[in-house]
Amino acid sequence: MNPTINNLYLRLYLFILGTSTFFTGCAFAAQLDIKQRGLSEQQAQTVNLWITHGIDAVEQTLSPIPMDSLTIEVVRKRYAKEPVPYAQVDRGSPTKVKLQVNANASLEDFVNDWTLYHELSHLYLPYLDTPSFWLNEGFAYT
Secondary structure: OOHHHHHHHHHHHHHHHHHHHHHHOOOOOOEEEEEEEOOOHHHHHHHHHHHHHHHHHHHHHOOOOOOOEEEEEEEEOOOOOOOOOEEEEEOOOOOEEEEEEOOOOOHHHHHHOOHHHHHHHHOOOOOOOHHHHHHHHHHHHO
């Protein structure tokens, strides 16, 4: 598909999303549940600060996360060379963002890594079929 047309579809979707939120007055405040495995108390505090910052940044950029509850699962990834080497959204019930992290990364390293913002952005679109997957990835990339 032509990149200009892709951009047009994305702009149209964002316009519809924005106006529907404006006219309905809906504001979603997701109840957050952070589950961590393999982190020390200090590492867990750093990760909690990072996640709180990330959610705040995404919600200020897009709008409140459009769901009632959100679980974020954080697992230590041994021998990781970057702050977040792997992440994904699990659209089960409840919806989860799963993050594998370098437990030794600093708060600054986490904040400067794009992965959390990318995964949280996926939550603003419904799960799309394979031929339309480009829209979800393109939206989360921007």
